[in-house]
Amino acid sequence: MPVDFNQRSRSELRAKRRKTNIILNTLIAIVIILILIVGGRIFFGGDNPNEPDVAANPPDSKKIADQEKNDQTKKSLNEENEAPKESEEEPEEKIEKESDEPNVEKVIIDPNWEPVGTEQTNGHQPSYNKGTVDWNEKLKAVSHAVDIPEDNMILWWIEGGEDRQNQAIATVSARGSEDTYRVFIEWVDGEGWKPTEVKKLIQNDKKQ
Template sequence: MPIDFKDDKSRSALRAKRRKTNIILNTLIAVVIILILVVGGNIFFGGDNTEKQKSPSNSEETKKNDQPADEKNVQTEDNTKEDVTADEKDEEDGKLEERESDEANVEKVLVNPAWKPIGTDQVSGHQSSYNMGTTDWNEKLKAAAYAVDIPVDNMTAWWVTGGDNRENQAELTVSAKGSDDTYRVYIEWVDGEGWKPVEVKKLIQNDKR
């Protein structure tokens, strides 16, 4: 039987055409699958990022909630300690009490339960002195300044004298420089701790000017 070369050529061309078509189809299918994976990934993973960016407070809240219970308790205890310290300080500071007086030249009497001794540099025993410039004299002025809340270098001492017990009690008449407000300050000596204010009288007029 004679061989028909034309028929073989037609079959070969047809097979080649089918192979090309299959390759194109497979390529298109692969591209479509890749696109589906990319779009799907963006939807799932990109959506999470967007949600996180929209609500950063949720992340912060989560961190707070994830904080160990012990650490939360420590912070609470620290806050409580600070409040207690503040309350104790208020108690120590005390409040200045004002009292009326029937003395002719006294406008009012001032007392603060929180007044404390001012300290002392006298280490070899206390020797009360009424000589200007001595250690004890300077400490008397410091105690008076502390009682009336006037800096020593801005305070004028009009009169300094002893009390009933000149060694352990003193009385100072003072005022701020340039001010007409005059005070009579009573102080007492506390061994090892220095002079302590015990009472202040605000005078109507300066009787020691």
């Protein structure tokens, strides 16, 4: 039986078209599947390249806490520096006034005078004997009142006040100076002798 070449050619052509269609359909299906996958990731919570990767890089809570603590500390320090310090009171000014008393040029009172301290641990043991503890502490208080070092101070006279046990009056001057002072001191229990008043004399009435 003779072969129909035209029929054979048409069969081969149809076969080739079927294969081509299958390949094309397969490729189209793959493309559609990829589109669906990508679209699903975009529209249903997929990764957004424009957003930070929070899961991969969570915020460091310790660093945040430390930063907040440092900021609070700086704020507190600034507030302390700006706030007035009530505890640091300015010293009161020394008072100097003229006097109508005979032989007294002026009277000096310093509100900042404090007791000079004491080594007398068993109560006050008043003494007007040179070299005793109480005597030496009297001179220390007098020196403090007139701001003359003890080794440069001449003691012209010392006596008891109205309360001889707890008050004393000393007349002193600095070596090489004509300025003479009468210093009043009183005893403060447990704290020592404290200056209360200084009178600058016109003349040294204790100089012999």
